[in-house]
Amino acid sequence: MNMKTVNKVALTTIKIIAGLVVVILAFLIGRILIQGLPHISWHFLTSPSQEFIAGGGISYQLFNSFYLLILTLLISFPISLGAGIFLSEYAPKNWFTEIIRMAIEILSSLPSVVVGLFGFLLFVVQFKMGFSIIAGAIALTFFNLPLLTRNVEQALESVSDLQREAGLALGLSKWKTVIKVIIPEALPGIVTGIVLGAGRVFGEAAALIYTAGQSASTIDFTNWNPFNAASPLNWSRPAETLAVHIWKINSEGIMPDAAAVSAGTSAVLIIVVLIFNLSARYLGNKLYRKYTAAGK
Amino acid sequence: MGDYISTRNVHLYYGENEALKGIDLGFPDNGIHALIGPSGCGKSTYLRCLNRMNDLIPDVKITGNIEIGGSNIYSPKTDTVELRRQVGMVFQQPNPFPFSIYDNVSYGLKLSGKKDKEFIDERVETSLKQAAVWDEVKDDLSKSALSLSGGQQQRICIARVLAVKPSVILLDEPTSALDPVSSNLIEEMLLTLREKYACVMVTHNLQQASRISDTTSFFLTGQLIETGRTKDIFVEPQQKETDDYLSGRFG
Numbered sequence: 001m002n003m004k005t006v007n008k009v010a011l012t013t014i015k016i017i018a019g020l021v022v023v024i025l026a027f028l029i030g031r032i033l034i035q036g037l038p039h040i041s042w043h044f045l046t047s048p049s050q051e052f053i054a055g056g057g058i059s060y061q062l063f064n065s066f067y068l069l070i071l072t073l074l075i076s077f078p079i080s081l082g083a084g085i086f087l088s089e090y091a092p093k094n095w096f097t098e099i100i101r102m103a104i105e106i107l108s109s110l111p112s113v114v115v116g117l118f119g120f121l122l123f124v125v126q127f128k129m130g131f132s133i134i135a136g137a138i139a140l141t142f143f144n145l146p147l148l149t150r151n152v153e154q155a156l157e158s159v160s161d162l163q164r165e166a167g168l169a170l171g172l173s174k175w176k177t178v179i180k181v182i183i184p185e186a187l188p189g190i191v192t193g194i195v196l197g198a199g200r201v202f203g204e205a206a207a208l209i210y211t212a213g214q215s216a217s218t219i220d221f222t223n224w225n226p227f228n229a230a231s232p233l234n235w236s237r238p239a240e241t242l243a244v245h246i247w248k249i250n251s252e253g254i255m256p257d258a259a260a261v262s263a264g265t266s267a268v269l270i271i272v273v274l275i276f277n278l279s280a281r282y283l284g285n286k287l288y289r290k291y292t293a294a295g296k
Numbered sequence: 297m298g299d300y301i302s303t304r305n306v307h308l309y310y311g312e313n314e315a316l317k318g319i320d321l322g323f324p325d326n327g328i329h330a331l332i333g334p335s336g337c338g339k340s341t342y343l344r345c346l347n348r349m350n351d352l353i354p355d356v357k358i359t360g361n362i363e364i365g366g367s368n369i370y371s372p373k374t375d376t377v378e379l380r381r382q383v384g385m386v387f388q389q390p391n392p393f394p395f396s397i398y399d400n401v402s403y404g405l406k407l408s409g410k411k412d413k414e415f416i417d418e419r420v421e422t423s424l425k426q427a428a429v430w431d432e433v434k435d436d437l438s439k440s441a442l443s444l445s446g447g448q449q450q451r452i453c454i455a456r457v458l459a460v461k462p463s464v465i466l467l468d469e470p471t472s473a474l475d476p477v478s479s480n481l482i483e484e485m486l487l488t489l490r491e492k493y494a495c496v497m498v499t500h501n502l503q504q505a506s507r508i509s510d511t512t513s514f515f516l517t518g519q520l521i522e523t524g525r526t527k528d529i530f531v532e533p534q535q536k537e538t539d540d541y542l543s544g545r546f547g
Contacts, residue, residue: 092354162391169349169385170404170456171377185394290440 029270036267039260045268049216049245054257058265060216063232064133064239065272068212069202071137071235076144077194083145084152089178108146113206115142120210131238136212143207144197151193155186188287195280199273205243213238214248242269300325300494301346301464306360308341308350315341317518318360323511325365325463328486328495330505330526333515334541339498342515343466346496347383348376364464381408384457388469390449392441392456397424397433400441400452404460419459427455428485447478451485458489465489467497471504483508502542506530514538 001009043057050056083104091097119139129135159182167177183190217237219230226233240248242265249255249262299322308316316338323329331339344350345362348369362369369379381404392400401420410416420437424430429451433439441452450470457465467486471479486495487508499505505512506526513523514537522529522538533539 160389160391162387162389163393165349165385165387166391166393166453168352169347169380169387170460171380171407173377174352181393 029274032263032266032270036263036265036270039264040267044264048218049261050255052255054255056255056257056261058242058245058261058268060219061240061242061245061265062268063219063221064212064216065202065241065243067232068133068136068140068208068239068241069198071133072140072144072201073194073198075137076141076148079141080145080148080152081190083149084156085178085183087149088153088156089174089182104146104149107142108150110142111206112143112204113209115139116207116210118142119207124211130236131211131213131215132236133212133239134235136208136239136241137235139207139211140201140204143204144201147200148193148197151197152186152190155189155193156182158189159185188284191287192280192284195276195283199276199280202276203243203269203273205241205247208241208244209247212241212244214240214244216240216245242272299323300365301496302361302363303342303345304361306342306345306358306362308338308345308359309357310353311355315518316345319520321513321520321523323494323496325494326491327510328490328497328508330509330512331496331498331515332500332502332505332512332541333521335500336517337515338518339513339515340468343468343496343498346464346466347380347385348374349385351376381460382462383464383466384460384462385466386450386454386457386468386470389473390446390453392444392449392452394440394442396438397441397444397452398437401455401459404456408460420455423455423459424452426458426485426489427451428481428488429455445478447474447481450474450478450482454482454485462493464494464496467495469498469500472500479504514541516541 043055045057045062046059047055047057048060049058083100087097087100091100116139119135119142123129123135123138124131156178163181163185164177167181168174172180215238217229217239219232219237221232223231224233225231226235228234229237246262246265246269249258249265253262255261302322303319306316306319307314319338319342321342331343333339341350345358346364346369350356350358358370364379364383368374393403395403398420401423402416405416405419421430421434424433429448432448433444433452441449444452450473454465454470471482474482483504486497489495490508490510497505497509509526511524512526512529514521514529514533514535516537522533522535524534529538530542533542
């Protein structure tokens with residue numbers, strides 16, 4: 001074969017493989033949506049789940065998923081921001097930094113079920129937190145922290161050294177240069193990373209089964225005192241999320257409409273994750289444009 | 297005539313490697329001073345000693361004496377923030393901050409605690425005019441500086457330096473990343489600045505050095521080979537190495 005044919009064959013192969021990936025993804029999402037969408041209704045989204053009779057909804061699970069996500073981000077973002085800044089801007093190149101980097105890498109490759117069991121033993125049992133939102137949020141923090149730290153570090157590192165020099169040459173201290181110049185420029189990357197990470201956290205089940213628990217305790221949506229056990233904001237109550245709900249229904253659900261509830265929940269989960277992903281792109285692009293094109 | 301900037305016996309080591317081998321050089325408080333020489337000869341390193349940018353590199357050791365305006369800038373009492381306000385720097389690649397044009401130019405002023413809006417507005421306008429970019433950007437100062445062309449960005453960076461009224465401007469190959477038209481604009485602008493500021497410029501462009509500089513210093517492998525009036529250096533270099541370099545026999 002001559003070069004031209006080889007080139008053509010290679011290109012076609014790559015195109016087919018790329019197309020295959022898209023087809024698989026479209027098939028998966030399409031199937032979940034086609035099966036689940038018919039079951040989604042306002043009633044489904046806003047009423048509590050049922051264990052024995054048909055017609056249950058997912059209101060608690062939906063709320064729990066978002067609440068858990070917010071708590072997780074509140075814990076993990078400040079830590080990963082600090083760690084990312086340290087690693088990218090301050091960490092000296094020595095064995096200690098290498099150990100930190102390696103630890104982060106290992107942490108990020110831990111199977112989430114292991115993270116969940118660890119959270120169960122340490123927080124739920126040892127620290128007597130019980131199955132609770134806060135135990136779940138801490139477990140998810142372990143799960144999310146390495147990815148988020150990596151993301152912050154990379155976003156900061158992608159800012160050109162020229163910016164650092166510009167700040168310093170203008171008389172800014174190193175810290176001020178980081179805060180006022182480097183972070184604003186890295187912001188689009190950081191925000192995209194947070195939102196994509198949020199999508200992963202939102203769909204996580206294995207790490208939560210043994211930490212946040214598998215039961216959705218009754219919530220009273222009129223009670224917003226976080227210290228009351230029935231309040232949605234209470235973080236020491238057990239809280240089943242959407243992903244855990246799907247797992248639970250499929251393994252031991254006994255309600256007559258289990259298949260329909262599972263399909264509907266899956267569709268809701270997929271839609272939320274898709275919204276996260278699309279908004280990550282949108283936000284990232286928007287922030288990027290804000291800094292590079294017309295100003296405020 | 298006492299030099300405004302004077303460096304005596306400056307040695308700089310990167311770890312074991314001696315990058316500057318005893319530089320004695322001085323500049324008056326105005327005019328354009330070109331530093332030329334092949335890559336790696338130490339001219340940029342020398343330039344960065346003058347605003348202590350080398351402090352940031354780990355394992356750097358600097359000995360000798362560097363005085364600007366009569367004070368030793370490496371004395372422990374030196375405030376590097378104040379030093380870098382007084383000794384501005386322009387880099388090879390334009391590096392405006394990811395803010396608006398106005399915020400870029402006013403940044404140094406705000407940093408030094410100036411709050412009066414009228415004063416800042418006035419200084420932003422003067423600086424942009426001095427940097428010969430006012431006419432191109434005056435319609436919308438709230439535009440992001442990153443949306444401008446490379447040449448405009450570089451002039452914004454120069455305006456940013458001018459805004460804090462430095463006495464010295466260090467230029468590290470300020471036009472080597474720009475197209476000829478932009479380079480020309482910047483050269484012309486530098487000629488208007490030379491009355492008021494001491495401009496020390498590293499350049500690889502020998503024509504540029506001969507066109508706009510008042511004095512030229514030739515560096516080679518960390519040593520200062522020759523320094524003098526630009527005309528003399530280019531027409532009648534005293535050292536063989538300088539002659540070889542200028543006539544393109546090496547480097």
